């Protein structure tokens with residue numbers, strides 16, 4: 001093979017490897033504003049979604065949403081797939097909350113693929129008081145660690161309309177719903193205080209599931225699969241129970257506060 005052919009082969013190989021890396025690190029739930037999302041999230045339920053919503057119609061307190069599932073494994077680190085740990089921690093959180101007398105619905109209870117829109121449809125149809133999505137994080141730097149919580153404000157137009165109707169805020173009156181942020185701050189504070197993990201903050205972000213659910217919604221990045229110490233921590237069931245207890249304490253305190261003052265966190269402008 002002459003030099004030119006070798007050169008092109010190398011360029012092609014490099015390009016192919018970059019493509020592979022992009023596919024591996026693609027996080028489908030991170031979606032920025034787009035012209036199409038209001039259409040996608042218009043709240044119209046698919047027949048399947050309607051059925052599940054009907055079955056699940058009850059006074060749901062909290063929807064627990066284990067991230068990813070099925071062909072969508074999420075991120076990986078140290079041989080651990082995010083979808084598996086999200087599901088395990090999701091089950092453990094649901095168990096703890098149920099033990100406290102709360103009605104909990106899970107968006108998935110097994111290793112199955114579930115679209116982001118479907119997760120939102122089911123949560124919205126259930127009229128839950130809070131929505132918690134469970135994820136694990138990844139960094140190219142193995143030393144990076146910590147817990148972070150996300151909420152969304154503003155939410156999608158369709159979701160804002162649904163919140164407006166549920167709160168009885170008239171058209172033309174602008175409002176700010178800070179309940180998601182307040183819940184995020186409570187969970188972040190509780191986990192960091194109890195677990196002594198690095199505080200990566202409660203942040204506003206346009207994750208699909210927090211943006212398109214009308215309940216106060218949070219997405220938890222519970223720890224880094226790329227960090228060996230955090231992986232080892234989460235392999236320990238006693239450690240996971242402490243995390244789940246801290247999250248549950250914050251959720252319970254949040255629900256109590258909102259029972260007392262229904263419009264807490266809602267600001268009319």
Ligand SMILES: [Zn+2]
Pocket residue numbers: 067068074075082135136
């Ligand atoms: Zn994830």
